[in-house]
Amino acid sequence: xxxxxxxxxxxxxxxxxxxxxxxxxxxxxxxxxxxxxxxxxxxxxxxxxxxxxxxxxxxxxxxxxxxxxxxxxxxxxxxxxxxxxxxxxxxxxxxxxxxxxxxxxxxxxxxxxxxxxxxxxxxxxxxxxxxxxxxxxxxxxxxxxxxxxxxxxxxxxxxxxxx
Amino acid sequence: xxxxxxxxxxxxxxxxxxxxxxxxxxxxxxxxxxxxxxxxxxxxxxxxxxxxxxxxxxxxxxxxxxxxxxxxxxxxxxxxxxxxxxxxxxxxxxxxxxxxxxxxxxxxxxxxxxxxxxxxxxxxxxxxxxxxxxxxxxxxxxxxxxxxxxxxxxxxxxxxxxxxxxxxxxxxxxxxxxxxxxxxxxxxxxxxxxxxxxxxxxxxxxxxxxxxxxxxxxxxxxxxxxxxxxxxxxxxxxxxxxxxxxxxxxxxxxxxxxxxxxxxxxxxxxxxxxxxxxxxxxxxxxxxxxxxxxxxxxxxxxxxxxxxxxxxxxxxxxxxxxxxxxxxxxxxxxxxxxxxxxxxxxxxxxxxxxxxxxxxxxxxxxxxxxxxxxxxxxxxxxxxxxxxxxxxxxxxxxxxxxxxxxxxxxxxxxxxxxxxxxxxxxxxxxxxxxxxxxxxxxxxxxxxxxxxxxxxxxxxxxxxxxxxxxxxxxxxxxxxxxxxxxxxxxxxxxxxxxxxxxxxxxxxxxxxxxxxxxxxxxxxxxxxxxxxxxxxxxxxxxxxxxxxxxxxxxxxxxxxxxxxxxxxxxxxxxxxxxxxxxxxxxxxxxxxxxxxxxxxxxxxxxxxxxxxxxxxxxxxxxxxxxxxxxxxxxxxxxxxxxxxxxxxxxxxxxxxxxxxxxxxxxxxxxxxxxxxxxxxxxxxxxxxxxxxxxxxxxxxxxxxxxxxxxxxxxxxxxxxxxxxxxx
Numbered sequence: 001x002x003x004x005x006x007x008x009x010x011x012x013x014x015x016x017x018x019x020x021x022x023x024x025x026x027x028x029x030x031x032x033x034x035x036x037x038x039x040x041x042x043x044x045x046x047x048x049x050x051x052x053x054x055x056x057x058x059x060x061x062x063x064x065x066x067x068x069x070x071x072x073x074x075x076x077x078x079x080x081x082x083x084x085x086x087x088x089x090x091x092x093x094x095x096x097x098x099x100x101x102x103x104x105x106x107x108x109x110x111x112x113x114x115x116x117x118x119x120x121x122x123x124x125x126x127x128x129x130x131x132x133x134x135x136x137x138x139x140x141x142x143x144x145x146x147x148x149x150x151x152x153x154x155x156x157x158x159x160x161x162x163x
Numbered sequence: 164x165x166x167x168x169x170x171x172x173x174x175x176x177x178x179x180x181x182x183x184x185x186x187x188x189x190x191x192x193x194x195x196x197x198x199x200x201x202x203x204x205x206x207x208x209x210x211x212x213x214x215x216x217x218x219x220x221x222x223x224x225x226x227x228x229x230x231x232x233x234x235x236x237x238x239x240x241x242x243x244x245x246x247x248x249x250x251x252x253x254x255x256x257x258x259x260x261x262x263x264x265x266x267x268x269x270x271x272x273x274x275x276x277x278x279x280x281x282x283x284x285x286x287x288x289x290x291x292x293x294x295x296x297x298x299x300x301x302x303x304x305x306x307x308x309x310x311x312x313x314x315x316x317x318x319x320x321x322x323x324x325x326x327x328x329x330x331x332x333x334x335x336x337x338x339x340x341x342x343x344x345x346x347x348x349x350x351x352x353x354x355x356x357x358x359x360x361x362x363x364x365x366x367x368x369x370x371x372x373x374x375x376x377x378x379x380x381x382x383x384x385x386x387x388x389x390x391x392x393x394x395x396x397x398x399x400x401x402x403x404x405x406x407x408x409x410x411x412x413x414x415x416x417x418x419x420x421x422x423x424x425x426x427x428x429x430x431x432x433x434x435x436x437x438x439x440x441x442x443x444x445x446x447x448x449x450x451x452x453x454x455x456x457x458x459x460x461x462x463x464x465x466x467x468x469x470x471x472x473x474x475x476x477x478x479x480x481x482x483x484x485x486x487x488x489x490x491x492x493x494x495x496x497x498x499x500x501x502x503x504x505x506x507x508x509x510x511x512x513x514x515x516x517x518x519x520x521x522x523x524x525x526x527x528x529x530x531x532x533x534x535x536x537x538x539x540x541x542x543x544x545x546x547x548x549x550x551x552x553x554x555x556x557x558x559x560x561x562x563x564x565x566x567x568x569x570x571x572x573x574x575x576x577x578x579x580x581x582x583x584x585x586x587x588x589x590x591x592x593x594x595x596x597x598x599x600x601x602x603x604x605x606x607x608x609x610x611x612x613x614x615x616x617x618x619x620x621x622x623x624x625x626x627x628x629x630x631x632x633x634x635x636x637x638x639x640x641x642x643x644x645x646x647x648x649x650x651x652x653x654x655x656x657x658x659x660x661x662x663x664x665x666x667x668x669x670x671x672x673x674x675x676x677x678x679x680x681x682x683x684x685x686x687x688x689x690x691x692x693x694x695x696x697x698x699x700x701x702x703x704x705x706x707x708x709x710x711x712x713x714x715x716x717x718x719x720x721x722x723x724x725x726x727x728x729x730x731x732x733x734x735x736x737x738x739x740x741x742x743x744x745x746x747x748x749x750x751x752x753x754x755x756x757x758x759x760x761x762x763x764x765x766x767x768x769x770x771x772x773x774x775x776x777x778x779x780x781x782x783x784x785x786x787x788x789x790x791x792x793x794x795x796x797x798x799x800x801x802x803x804x805x806x807x808x809x810x811x812x813x814x815x816x817x818x819x820x821x822x823x824x825x826x827x828x829x830x831x832x833x834x835x836x837x838x839x840x841x842x843x844x845x846x847x848x849x850x851x852x853x854x855x856x857x858x859x860x861x862x863x864x865x866x867x868x869x870x871x872x873x874x875x876x877x878x879x880x881x882x883x884x885x886x887x888x889x890x
Binding site: 038104105110118139151157 | 180181183227230233235236237238239240243246247250259260262264265266267274275277278282283284285286287296297298299300301302303313314315316357368369371372373374375384387388391394420423424426427734736737740759760763770771772773774775776777778779780783784787886887
């Protein structure tokens with residue numbers, strides 16, 4: 001039991017005393033006591049840290065189930081058809097999950113910017129698909145290797161299929 | 164030029180080691196349920212008690228690392244990871260973008276926070292106020308709640324949205340009354356940017372929107388741009404350096420197309436660039452001192468002399484041997500006995516076929532010895548004496564068989580000798596002609612300089628045009644659909660056709676007459692596009708000669724006019740965009756010039772499509788959100804537009820937002836100035852702290868009993884928290 005009323009000492013360097021503790025060892029808090037942790041709580045160590053895709057998939061599932069449930073609830077409660085419609089609208093508005101908050105894709109027409117320089121790009125090279133600003137940039141593009149051209153396109157998010 | 168540039172050159176900062184500070188004393192807070200505030204951010208973890216003025220803040224990264232030197236396992240957090248270079252690669256963050264996923268890391272992070280706060284009681288006996296993301300996934304919330312309640316035994320836990328709290332802090336109500344401000348909160352986070360409308364002090368979260376573009380993505384984009392621009396950079400650019408560059412040099416452009424139009428001019432681009440100097444290493448050239456150089460030269464000379472002596476000795480030896488042989492043979496010849504058979508026998512022993520062979524050998528030896536002697540004496544080749552061919556003039560009839568053979572041999576030798584003499588004469592004639600030509604040209608040059616220069620220039624131009632034509636033809640052939648390539652295919656097809664000769668001619672008995680005329684074979688030259696014809700080389704040689712003459716004598720023809728420099732000329736724009744340094748300039752080649760990237764990276768907030776993220780930009784999102792409110796509500800919202808979050812400190816953001824919002828609102832609606840949080844990084848925590856000290860705080864938390872009853876996912880609905888799965 002750690003004594004009450006004393007300030008916690010710095011993370012001591014236990015074990016080997018054959019060397020002066022390095023900076024990183026002093027900063028490490030691996031061995032500092034943590035009395036505030038509940039020793040009876042065993043974390044379910046078999047549980048894998050779920051990755052992002054599964055978590056988002058779960059969210060989507062839950063949202064769908066929730067929507068279904070609410071719709072059925074309203075169906076069973078509502079007497080009037082108009083009421084049902086209004087409440088449905090309300091229901092759909094209320095449910096806001098991580099995914100529903102996401103911004104929709106852009107509907108504005110895209111502006112073309114030069115892949116090499118970043119200036120405005122009125123032209124596109126038919127061979128590689130890169131957008132370029134003027135003919136001197138085009139000279140540069142002509143001398144690019146295919147892998148370099150693909151890298152430029154990937155920066156824009158265009159991933160060309162094997163040509 | 165150097166002075167202007169030195170103000171532009173910035174050096175990449177070297178990371179500094181963190182210092183050790185002892186953890187806080189817990190005495191003040193023991194046995195008092197002072198709320199514990201944790202701002203769980205994707206980049207920084209900020210924690211503290213609500214009565215503190217400011218939180219402790221540290222990057223939200225854990226590294227469990229086993230040190231190799233002393234075989235110690237370490238658990239490092241935040242800045243401490245910089246002390247161990249190997250730990251950086253092992254760093255794990257609890258967040259993946261915007262979703263809390265790694266709970267081991269979260270647990271370690273919370274451990275660190277509580278250790279720093281000096282908590283030594285059993286269990287955390289303070290109500291906790293934590294942040295979560297806008298509409299955070301239930302999975303993340305469930306696991307966090309589980310951690311807090313079960314592992315740390317907190318009495319109550321409240322979740323809030325950080326940006327709303329920051330807004331609260333900056334629009335604090337008068338003490339006692341409830342929070343009822345209106346406003347539009349734009350929150351810039353590490354991996355997302357969100358817009359939340361707030362009406363009557365309550366966040367209308369159903370109308371909020373989140374753009375998946377934040378500092379993390381901007382840094383990656385900047386890094387990618389730099390790697391593309393400087394594909395052969397000597398050192399690797401890390402994301403830490405990229406984020407440093409992002410924070411210090413990038414800004415929002417109020418009118419991006421206008422900025423681009425001004426940067427189009429190379430002079431402006433040069434003026435707007437920032438030069439980042441990376442550390443470089445000058446290779447140590449071993450400069451040998453004068454003495455060493457002379458010593459080496461002497462050694463080499465000595466070696467040369469020794470070799471020469473060896474060669475001379477071997478020559479002397481050979482000469483002596485040859486003389487011996489000669490003497491032996493002449494003696495033998497003189498001592499020739501009368502008996503023919505004995506003589507023959509002796510000759511065969513020596514290895515000669517007959518008398519004549521012996522005589523031949525003797526003669527050759529004599530000549531060799533004489534020549535060697537002469538070489539030794541005066542080292543010159545002697546004049547080729549005309550060998551005599553006595554038998555040629557004698558008619559055939561007079562000679563016997565041997566004589567005829569001799570005569571034939573001598574005829575051949577004479578023919579060879581004549582041919583060689585002729586060749587020699589021709590060469591001399593050529594030399595004289597060339598000299599005469601040069602003299603003529605010099606005369607012309609001196610007398611009529613302009614004409615001569617003009618003539619040479621015209622020649623140079625024609626040759627350059629020919630080279631360009633050839634290049635164009637080659638490029639046209641490589642393109643499958645060009646006219647040249649199709650003509651070539653037609654030629655091939657016609658050559659390979661079985662019906663090369665028309666039917667009429669075949670009936671008349673004519674056959675394929677290809678090849679009868681020498682010109683027919685020229686077609687193969689055209690077909691074989693890949694062959695580098697010798698014409699090209701000749702042209703280049705000619706060009707070089709002309710250019711060297713012009714360079715020497717014509718003062719107005721400089722190195723810039725030569726063919727080589729014209730072809731490798733880079734436009735002014737490209738040289739301003741990415742200046743090229745010379746080969747040996749190591750300092751220069753370790754520089755990065757940032758010109759268009761400074762605005763391009765920030766522009767992605769407003770159109771993520773530039774970087775391949777298929778999402779609406781900030782301007783579009785604002786427009787769509789405002790469209791869902793009535794006019795009256797809109798007016799209330801835009802009166803108070805508030806930006807918060809670390810990235811909101813980019814220069815130019817406020818003007819840009821104002822410029823984006825103004826056009827989409829009716830002109831009479833008043834758009835207030837865009838307000839930035841007083842302290843963008845810490846205001847969320849401060850807002851939380853001040854909220855925790857109010858009475859309302861105790862009503863909105865989930866207590867331990869409620870957690871047991873409802874499970875980990877439910878929370879209570881209140882103005883600062885999320886409303887998914889809320890009661």
